[in-house]
Amino acid sequence: MATKKTIILLDGDTMAFKAAAAVQHQVFYPSGMVEPMARTWEGESCMDNMIDWIRRSLKADELRVFLSCPTADNWRLKVDPSYKSNRKDSVRPMLLEHLKNYLRLRYDATNLAYLEADDAIGIWGTAPELAEHNVIIVGRDKDFATIPGQHYQLRDDDENGKPIVRTVTPMEAAKWHYTQALSGDAVDGYPGCPGIGKTRAQRIVEEPVKLYPKEGVIPRGKDKGQKTIKWHTGEPCSIWEAIVCNYEKAGLTEADALKTARLARILQWGEYDLETHTVTLWVPGKE
Secondary structure (H helix, E strand, O other): OOOOOEEEEEEHHHHHHHHHHHOOEEEEOOOOOEEEEOOHHHHHHHHHHHHHHHHHHOOOOEEEEEOOOOOOOOOHHHHOOOOOHHHOOOOOOOOHHHHHHHHHHHHOOEOOOOOOHHHHHHHHHOOHHHOOOEEEEEEOOHHHHHOOEEEEEOOOEOOOOOEOOEEEOHHHHHHHHHHHHHHEEOOOOEEOOOOOOHHHHHHHHHOOEEEEEEEEEOOOOOOOOOEEEEEEEEEEOOHHHHHHHHHHHOOOOHHHHHHHHHHHOOOOOOOEOOOOOOEOOOOOOOO
């Protein structure tokens, strides 16, 4: 029987960004001009130190680093062409691309075609071949909570500075995905159901009920006598049915809910063909 190993699945995108941002400085000239400046060796050293700390703190036997596919052919753009369009004008640290290449050269960082780093991590984090090992997903993306397994969120440490490894059950992962399907993600640039934030979304997921539209008449005010639609709470139902009801209440459709749910989905084992590089889109009831 093979020895059980502790395997770290590391989000290289996040690590490169953190290291690049940490070593970027500003140079002030007598003329009053200010320019950004960064030393490549300093960024590489910062990266080495962070990875060494993760390895030692989590007692890792093996480290696998994943990066997003360097081309612009993200599979989510076929679901919604506006995905992450809010980031086009964002300013990135100077050494970001250099440090990603450094991860490839020194740590054998890899990527999967058309996928973001978190998708690659989600696939390998749920791979049957790793099920007998102690796999820990390391990053800083809240969406990792949609992946069942062990997680260490960077900087989530105890009072002694030791990393806190938290376990996400399959049920918790499914519920967080459904929550994202309702609330959307402003960071990734896709909206959820209008008027529903994270707290309300979590409440709907925990206590799903049907909503029914009923026609009524406005009793008072400037619109008195006009017809209106009021939504009433009905019987308990599946989480997906509750999500669709809330989208319909907001004037949208099940297709809108499905699009958001697919954008929010971090891929897992069986949802990506490693040979053809094709994605199997999520469908309700999969969990």
